[in-house]
Amino acid sequence: MESLLQLPTQNKQHAKILQITDMHLFSDDNSALLGVNSNASFLAVLDEIKSTKRKYDLIVATGDFVQDGSKTAYQRFAEQIISLKTPCVWLAGNHDNYGYMQSVFADYNLADNKVVSLGDKWIIILLNSQVEGQAYGFLSNIELEFLQHTLAQYPDKNALVFLHHHPISSSCHWLDQHILKNSHQLEQIIQCYQQIKGVGWGHIHQEQDNLWHHCLAFSTPSTCVQFKPNSYDFQLADKDAPGWREIKLKDDGSISTSVFRIGDNRFVPDLSQNGY
Template sequence: MRLVQISDCHLHADPRARSRAGFPLRQLEAVIEAVNRERPDVVLVTGDVSQDETAASYQLAARTLAKLSAPWFWLAGNHDAPALMAETRELLDELDLDTWRVLLLDTRVGGQPHGELGPERLGRLAERLAEDERPTLLVMHHPPLAVGSAWLDEIGLEDREAFWETLAAFRQVKAIFCGHIHQAFTGYRQLAGSPQRLEERQVAVYGCPSTTDQFLPGAETFAVDEASRPGYRVVDLEAGDLTTWVERVDL
């Protein structure tokens, strides 16, 4: 089973609109062409689909993403309008991939750049994990770890410690995939064992390049990485294990 993650398309209603370092629609089209060569089974779009939060931008996104050769699913980021997204294409919260399960989490806080799950959504996450012991991936927009850029770390998942406390009891969570940071990233969180299983374990967190502008890793303040290229993340799932890497796209 092969998944591909694309993220942070930042499309405008105007297909000719520019970003800081390029043309979002043109770059998304190039990424889609490259993704199709990977022969994915599923494509996940992890938020910030739109820059201007207009119905027209989501309609443009849906028409463009329809060029993917695999089924695709999206979730909302801090720049998105979930109601408009849902009018264009359904927002799902779970994918059944036979021996694997993918839970899509809503971390958006209306009108704010940072993310949060909150007690209600965290409680629901625990309930969902308790229902099924299959190997599970969590997919979300905001990163639940610091990524090493001061300005991005200020607008990550605000209740990250409560999130990790929720996950501590559920060993089937194999990895977390996020958007928001516009760069390749791999980090790990060490989780203590439960009273029944005392050994600790690591859970990996993977970030994804944007299909448009890239952010400069390690920057204290906002900075675009003009030397980097758009990209996507490939995830190969096998029996309870995964392999993942990032690919870049020449324009």
């Protein structure tokens, strides 16, 4: 049975989550992804979050932590994220090495729990959609059964589900080749369990907010380079800065959420790039 992380909330009426995603870090601070120094942009995001003095009950990091596959890059993430002094849970993206994540993050006491009880009214469930060696996502039967079992175990709690891959169209043809391939199975579970109030993901490097059946469905910008919305072929966004998402979970089961970005767009990508 999946171990449960139980956390209190700072506010009695709601819980507050920080979602960050798609950091694509390197062991070398001078390396860049598509013209953007992703180590520097990640630090800029964290600095901006700290400057707001907003307090969060939980950080959810939704995959693609590193670009070069190195343990050192995972260490860079962990060293910086603990500076926020907030519990952090995580899941793997298509670029990640799950074994490295487990070993490195354990050294920094980053929780590997995939179920979080947040206050009295909410559970957070993290799903692994990674397919080793592939850019697309897939939820195994083990993951689907885990989701259903957890929902059945906590019938009186509202649920927010996270995964890396997008389960609904991004409106970008090239990105939708790398979608969650069995999203219909996740959709069936959502339709059966009204307690699922939201689903969040990363992967597509852009902000989107949708209503998927009865629940809020959203993606969050990368902390580095952004992909251009509504593009048929690979395109980068030149005006969208690195960002993060704040999610407020209210005791009545409703969700309010906003995306924030760093105040200046000094991380402009190399628009001549046609893929990575």
